[in-house]
Ligand SMILES: Nc1nc2c(ncn2[C@@H]2O[C@H](COP(=O)(O)OP(=O)(O)OP(=O)(O)O)[C@@H](O)[C@H]2O)c(=O)[nH]1
C-alpha cells in the first residue's frame with residue numbers, strides 16, 4: 001500500500017490548477033484529483049468563453065451611452081438614479097419595495113432618535129449642576145407626560161440598531177456613531193442628530209433587507225410587493241404599536257419649541273417621514289413610489305446601473321453611474337471621467353444656508369460652486385456634456401417664503417428680490433459664468449431647475465436628455481448624417 005504524504009493540502013482546500021500532483025497517492029486519490037482538475041478546467045474554459053462572447057458582443061454592438069451622476073452628499077444623485085429606474089426599469093424598481101420599506105423605517109426611527117436626544121439634553125439642563133444659570137432657562141421644561149412618552153419610545157433606538165445591523169451584515173455598510181456614549185459615567189451628548197448609515201452600493205445591500213423582510217417559502221409572502229408580513233424580525237408591528245406616541249411627540253408644541261431652540265430642523269433633513277406617520281406606520285404599510293424617492297440611504301463607492309432604452313425604434317444600452325458625494329468618497333470619481341457621454345451635476349441650491357455635514361466650516365452652496373468649477377475645468381471632461389440640475393427647488397421655495405434671505409449667505413446677491421425666480425436666475429447665471437470662464441473648450445450650458453423627488457417633472461427632463469444623447473450618439477456612429 002502506498003505511503004501517505006503527511007501534511008498534504010486536502011482536496012477541498014487545494015486549488016487543483018495551481019497545486020503540483022503529490023508525490024505519493026493511491027489510485028483512488030489520483031482519480032479523484034484528475035476528476036477535480038478536469039472539472040476545474042471545464043469551469044475555467046466556460047468562464048473564458050463567456051468573457052470572450054461578451055467582449056465580442058461589445059465589439060460588435062454600439063457602445064453604451066454612459067452617464068455619471070455627480071454632486072455633494074445629499075444633492076439628489078441616488079434619487080435621480082431612482083427616477084431612471086422608475087422610467088426604464090420599473091419592474092426591478094418595484095421589486096425593491098420591501099428593501100426601501102426597511103430604509104423608511106430606519107429613517108423614521110432616526111428622526112425619533114433625534115427628538116429623544118434633544119429631550120435628554122433638555123433633561124440634563126433641568127437636573128444639571130448649572131440648572132440655576134442662564135442657559136437652562138432657554139430650553140422648555142418637559143412635562144411628566146412627555147417624559148413618559150420618551151421612556152415608551154426609547155426601545156426604538158434598539159429597533160434602529162437592529163435595522164442597521166441587518167443592513168450592514170453583508171459587510172456592505174458603514175455606520176457612524178448613533179448612540180449616546182458614556183465616558184466615566186458622563187453622558188457625551190451629540191451636538192446634532194444621530195449620524196447616518198452609509199451603504200456601499202457595489203454590494204447588493206438589498207439582499208440583506210430581502211432576507212430581513214422576505215422569504216419566498218412563507219405562507220403570507222406576497223410576490224407583488226415582496227413584503228413578508230409574517231417575518232418575526234420585521235419592525236413594522238413595533239412601529240405600528242408606537243405610532244400614537246410618536247405622533248404625540250412630534251405634535252407637541254413643547255417638543256417643537258425644544259427642536260427650534262436646539263436648531264434641529266428635522267423636516268429639512270433627508271428621509272423625513274414624521275408628517276406621514278399615520279401612513280408609514282400602518283399595519284400593512286407598502287411604500288409608494290414617492291415614498292421610495294424620499295427615502296434616504298447615503299451612498300458609498302460607485303455603482304453601475306444598466307438600462308435598455310429605446311427611442312424612435314432604436315434600442316440602446318445605457319449605463320448610469322451613481323457615486324457617493326461625501327468628501328471622503330470624491331477620490332473615487334476621477335477614474336470614471338474617461339469615456340462618459342454626459343455628467344448630470346446636482347447642486348442642491350436650497351442648501352444656501354447650510355454647512356457640509358463633514359465640515360461645519362464649509363457652506364454647502366460654496367462647496368457646490370467649487371465642485372462645479374473642478375468639473376467644468378477638468379481636461380478629461382472637455383468633450384463631455386455637462387447637465388446642471390439646480391435641485392431641491394421645492395425646499396428653496398419653502399425656505400424663501402419663510403423669510404430666510406439669500407443675501408444673508410450670498411453677499412453679492414445684495415438687494416435683489418428674495419423670490420424663487422430671481423434667486424434661481426441669479427444662481428444659474430453664476431454657474432453658467434463659471435462654465436464659460438473655466439471650460440477648456442466652449443460648450444453649451446444645459447441647466448434645469450429640478451425637484452428630483454417629483455417624478456413627473458424629472459421624467460420630462462430625463463426624456464429630453466435621453467433624446468439629445470441618443471441623437472448625438474447616432475451622429476457619432478454615422479447612422480444619420
Ligand atoms: N424635497 C426634496 N428632497 C430631495 C430632492 N432631491 C433629493 N431629495 C432628498 O434628499 C435626500 C438625499 O438625496 P440622495 O439622492 O440620497 O442624495 P445623494 O446625492 O445620493 O447623496 P450621497 O449618496 O450621500 O452622495 C433624499 O432623502 C431625497 O429624497 C428634492 O428635489 N426635493
Ligand SMILES: [Mg+2]
Nearest residue numbers: 077078298299
Ligand atoms: Mg446617494
